[in-house]
Amino acid sequence: MKTIFVTGLTGVLGTYFLRYINKEFSNDYKIIALCRRTSNISLILDSNVEIYYGNLSSINIDDEELGEILKNVDYVIHMAADVRWNAPLEESKKGNIDLTKSLISLVKKYNSNLKKFIYLSTAFVRAPKGNWEKTKYSNGEYFNNNYEFSKYEGENAIAISDLNYVIIRPSLILGDSKDGKILLYNGIYNVFRMICKGIMPFMVSENEAKIDIVPIDLVVQSIIDNLNDTVLEKKIIELVSAINSPKMSELFAIGKYELNEYRIKHNKEPIKLPKLITLDSYLRLYKNFILEEGSHHQKNFLNLIEAYIPYFNLIEYFEEDKSINRILFSYNEKYLRSIIQHWCNKNPSLSLSKEFTWKNERRRKVSSSIS
Template sequence: MPAAPTVLLTGASGVLGTALLPELSDRRVIALVHHTPVPGADEQLTGDLTAPRLGLDATAYADLCARVDAVVHCAAVTGFTDGPAATHALNEAGTLRIVQLAADADALLYHVSSAFVARTGITGFGPGQDTGERTARPGNYLDSKRAGEDVVRTSGVPAVIIRPSVITGDSRTGEISAFQGLHGMLASLLRGRLPLVPLSPGSLIDFVPQDVVAATVAALVRDGAHEGEVWVTAGDQALRADRLLELAAEFAAQAGLDLTLPRMVSPDLVDRLIRPVFMADLPPATRRRLDDLLAMTALFTAHQPFPTDLGKPGLPAAVGADRAESALHAALSQLVRAKDMNRPAPALVTA
């Protein structure tokens, strides 16, 4: 009986990596780890994505290249506060090291990027980057992911670029290895810490549960896909901002949380009126939190949906509105449990 194909997985301890390991149970998975041990992998290899030969000696590197059939590259700096140097060191330079390994191993590469690279107006090099007191700067992250994609595209290595939107927890339980930026915004909303929401009602909040993204990546690996770009998004079924707030209010009422929904205002109004007139008198911590909120919500100001490849032959079903609402409920329930906000969350009430 032939041995199972071998997959090298980076970022195995992250949100997507932890969800992907069970999906690759029919493969032999080598997890490249930096510090954190990864339960569930067939083998763990300590290395450094930013170092030559991934930090391995020549013999270990040659042995790895001889065994690997495919590389799934999930590792990335995903936070918006790490700064451009640290972000590019892993998301661009680290991708260059992985591309080199894929070439040396004659292996297929599955590179996880972000659907938000399509928001070309959000960049760390644009005007106004130093205004406000925010610590969250998504433009630096998106610049680094665009640079990582360029590394893959120009390498000549057979590769698939995978573009998920915001990854939330498991679609059924809401469980996730680490809360993400959207979770932080939802937690602030449930706690009544958002004085306003700088979005128009029709802004699309595109998110996809981690199990859907993991199943997509695993399907591509099993199929041996070797080129193209795959969008893993809700597409035109993404929740509108006003609908998300409505669902959050319904959830809060059922959970016994005292929630007064914040007012929705256009980002333009914030810059023209609220910032110059009102923000100067706010406490520094409140100004910083509001500035970080403005930076985060800039990702969702578009009304134009992302493309999506979900529902195409061989890939998981599309994320319809019902599933998106159910996944949001699961995420909110997990927040309430993990943050001990109140009593256990209620059962889902469907429209």
């Protein structure tokens, strides 16, 4: 039996990975998980997992207890990360660069026989062109946000480590390709919630803009394949839909239909689809007006919406790079529908919530100022 040391097992990808490996390879691998004491371990408690509680934000390279654990593992899968697109730079660096470097140092100090270090990154470390202007960072490269920059630097730390590594770069992760299922709901799923609650009156995206998505089982299968692959080589694997990516307008139309089908079935009023506006319109008309006249909640909405703009406005595809192993995902309409249907079934209180409109928020602000 081989031993795997895993970080991020309680996250979106980790929980799904654990369910899959327990189902298909329960007798082949022993799993040791590094978790924060504040982590929600409910989804991994029933599994055959040995939990080591530690401080993920500041791993001590002199931690002998953790070092003794790492000494006897065959693989490390590093999935833990600060995945917030709008996180402050120092927090992104701490969660995605410093943590990765500390883990590498511990592995090199205590384990000279590690077979593979598998690192979960993001395809957007080399994001295709969009309408949103990227920012130049201290390394001279351009990125959409601190998350992309910090994952890129995490990759660099691994590349110079002399470890046998596999870097896996998925684009935006959604539910299983067969039935849309997923165990935790972050990222794009937050958009579903905002739509249902009526706090998303518009989305910044061109009608022809694309969104690059991959199903979670494709990512998990890539991890498993590289655990089972006995070839020890340094490589990068990119999981994207690229030229097969759906249009944002298509995703929104399907989302509206499925959400309203669910609401009508449960005797609730249909909801309105957020208006798709161009980036130019947002910057010229919407943003300044809301900053000057909007309520506190409406201004907070701007902070949320801007985190999504780079990913909802792709005008080019991920270009093929011969140095990167690529796995392409080809979506179909049935898959997109299954994602929405699953989310509705698992989140009925949100799916059926009473729509809160911006007009109400506007009136509330006016009446508050009068009083």
